[in-house]
Amino acid sequence: MSHPKRAEIFTRDAERTTWHDETLWFVRQKRDKAVYAVPEFQELRELASQIKTHTLSRLADYLEQFEAQAKANGVHVHWASNAEEHNAIVLDIIRQQNATSIVKSKSMLTEECHLNPYLLRHGVEIVDTDLGERIVQLRQESPSHLVLPAIHLKKEDVGATFFKHLGTAEGEVDPQVLTEAARQHLRARFLAAEVAISGVNFAIAETGSVVVCTNEGNADLAVNLARVHIASMGIEKLIPRLSDLSVFTRLLARSATGQPATTYTSHFSRPAAGKELHVILVDNGRTQQLGRPDFRASLKCIRCGACMNTCPVYRRSGGHSYDFTVPGPIGAILSPNIDMRQHASLPFASTLCGSCTDVCPVKIDIHTQLYKWRQVIAAADEIPASKKWSMRLLSRVLARPAMYELGGKFARTSLRFVPHALTHAPGYNPWAIARELPEPPPQSFREWFKQTNPKP
Amino acid sequence: MTATARERILAATRANHFEANPLPTVPQFTGNDSVERFTEVLQSIGGKLCAYQHASHWPK
Ligand code: SF4
Numbered sequence: 001m002s003h004p005k006r007a008e009i010f011t012r013d014a015e016r017t018t019w020h021d022e023t024l025w026f027v028r029q030k031r032d033k034a035v036y037a038v039p040e041f042q043e044l045r046e047l048a049s050q051i052k053t054h055t056l057s058r059l060a061d062y063l064e065q066f067e068a069q070a071k072a073n074g075v076h077v078h079w080a081s082n083a084e085e086h087n088a089i090v091l092d093i094i095r096q097q098n099a100t101s102i103v104k105s106k107s108m109l110t111e112e113c114h115l116n117p118y119l120l121r122h123g124v125e126i127v128d129t130d131l132g133e134r135i136v137q138l139r140q141e142s143p144s145h146l147v148l149p150a151i152h153l154k155k156e157d158v159g160a161t162f163f164k165h166l167g168t169a170e171g172e173v174d175p176q177v178l179t180e181a182a183r184q185h186l187r188a189r190f191l192a193a194e195v196a197i198s199g200v201n202f203a204i205a206e207t208g209s210v211v212v213c214t215n216e217g218n219a220d221l222a223v224n225l226a227r228v229h230i231a232s233m234g235i236e237k238l239i240p241r242l243s244d245l246s247v248f249t250r251l252l253a254r255s256a257t258g259q260p261a262t263t264y265t266s267h268f269s270r271p272a273a274g275k276e277l278h279v280i281l282v283d284n285g286r287t288q289q290l291g292r293p294d295f296r297a298s299l300k301c302i303r304c305g306a307c308m309n310t311c312p313v314y315r316r317s318g319g320h321s322y323d324f325t326v327p328g329p330i331g332a333i334l335s336p337n338i339d340m341r342q343h344a345s346l347p348f349a350s351t352l353c354g355s356c357t358d359v360c361p362v363k364i365d366i367h368t369q370l371y372k373w374r375q376v377i378a379a380a381d382e383i384p385a386s387k388k389w390s391m392r393l394l395s396r397v398l399a400r401p402a403m404y405e406l407g408g409k410f411a412r413t414s415l416r417f418v419p420h421a422l423t424h425a426p427g428y429n430p431w432a433i434a435r436e437l438p439e440p441p442p443q444s445f446r447e448w449f450k451q452t453n454p455k456p
Numbered sequence: 457m458t459a460t461a462r463e464r465i466l467a468a469t470r471a472n473h474f475e476a477n478p479l480p481t482v483p484q485f486t487g488n489d490s491v492e493r494f495t496e497v498l499q500s501i502g503g504k505l506c507a508y509q510h511a512s513h514w515p516k
Contacts, residue, residue: 037496040485050480057476060469079462235465243482260497283461287468296472 002345002384007317010152020152021315027148028309030258031359038254047247049363052300055238056290062205062238063281069208073270076278083113086282090115090197090230091122093278097228099194105212105219106130107199108146108303109232109282112325115197126197127189129218131182138165144319146305146326147256152318186218196222200233201302202248203279206241209269210279213252213262220266228276231268235281236299248302251361255304289337294372298333300362307356307366313349322346329356333369336377344382347373408444415440 011017035041055062067077080086086109094102102119104110104126116137119126128137132149136142138161143149150158159173168181198219202211210231212219223229239245253259271277290296308314308328319327324335324343329350335343347370350356356366377383397403415423415437424432443451459467495505508514 037493043485047480047482050477053476054479057474060466060473063466063469079460079465081461081464085461235469240479241482247482259501281465283465283468287465287472290469290472293474296474 001323003317003321003323003349004345006321006323007313007349010318010321011316016152016154017316017318019154020318023151024309024315027257028306028359031255031306031309032258034254034258034260038250041251041254044247044251045361045363048251048302048361049300051239051244051247052362053297055240056236056296056299059235059238059290062240063235065205066203066208066238067281069206070279071208073208074277075208075270076276078278078280080280080282080284082284083282086110086113086232086280086284087115087118089280090232091119091124093228093230094119094124094195097195099228100124101189101192102126102195102197103129103189103193103222103226104133104197105199105214105222106133106149107197107232108143108325109199109234109284110197111143112284113232113282115232127186129186129190129222130214130216131179131218134182134186135161138162142320142325144327145308146303146328148305152320190218190221190225193222193226195228195230196226197230197232198223200231200237200279201252202239202245203233203237204240204242204245205238207269209267210237211245212266212268213249213264214266215257215259215263217264220264223268224272227274228278229268229271230278230280232280232282235283235286236301252302252304255306255359255361285338289334292337295333295337295369297364298330298337298366298369300364301330301334302362304361306359306361310355310359312351312353312355317349322349329366329370330364333366333373336373340377340380341382344377347371347377405444405446412440412442412444 038044070077078089080089102124104115105128110116116126116128128134130149132151133143135150135153135158136144139153139157144152153161155173155175155178158178159168159171162168162178162181163170163172166181166185168178172178196219198212200210201213203209204211210233212231214220239248249261249265253262268277286299289299303326305328307330308319311329314322314328322328322331322335324331324338324346326334332343332346332349335346350367350370352367352371354367357364357368360366378388381388397407423429423437426433498505
């Protein structure tokens, strides 16, 4: 299903659409307030961009440095070319431990690899411990936002989900009561966990350590209680030095939620005595994206979600309309790299207003890349036939002034006689579903100009 | 012999290395009064700053 079709499903609930739009705009405004309070914010963005570009330019060297340091720290380092290899490594570690109780904190990479359904198919149940992630897991949905996975849901939806799965009272919608219920439910899982899986926000080549940023502290609790910690990371998460981290931690939380810092910024360098720390370095299409000069800057992404909060299309179409692990403008750049045919409509889910580029803390030229993907997709003949032919026709008309003038005259005249029901028929003119066509003017601008400015 | 995932990833990554800027130096940003900033942010999130000369002065 294309993005417009899925967006149509989301926008059927006009009240939810407006509320979703306003909520994310509120987060964007919080971001602005936090950003304006840091005089060197633009300098930090430039530094972050340069550090990431430099790292990507010699990524193999930094990967080797990271591996050597991590191994010297007693960390088990694994490599996975794709999602299948990643999932198999995780399952293997779980089986070696004879573990049955697995918890996971927020990790978009494991979502991308579809780890949960894979483990379930192999008889292993995994519990997401981030509150938003747990809510969507109970509903058998995917996260709809990078940072706010359940932002598409209202407290009434959460109440109904908890009533069904956690035994809260029917109709209970008090956020405090619901959060407490989740807390009690998750506490038992934390205590029983034998293996804890986490994502990675940054991996430092110089020290061989990984850094996990959370607000709920669930990752810290889980990995400290469990015997084994598995940290899954995309290979693009590397930064060269510990001193580089300060640049990114100052940008990440401010860009994401308008906080000065995430509540927890935890460094994992070596396993605690008697425990194991595994790091899985995952490619899954990243080296392919690295090989596309026009699109490799997308690998600088630190998954803050700011481009989603600001995007007028994302805010009014919801994260699930993208049907990709990473939604929003950045997802629309990353997804065609994985499967261009399946995600061909995503680079078109943008007004190209450039707001995403303006807020991106690592200065990814998001809207330029969206525009470039459109050209790649059109050249590969992956756009719908109706769009292809109408664009061809339009380009012919626009290239011929006489034909353009004639077409304009025809439209102005005919629109006066065609009934409203036909000009605004949803199937024929979707543009007019929520808009009125303007009254056709009696003459074109050129005609008016000629008339009012006669040649001397 | 088939290459391991490690070899495949490193080879694919190395094949796509490119010319770029050197690693920049991260400066010390010392322009702000950190106590003032801390107070400002703390208050913006509903906190209250209580300053005492010594821990023994903290209210019991
Ligand atoms: S592309 Fe930029 S703004 Fe969007 S999630 Fe990534 S880092 Fe944040």
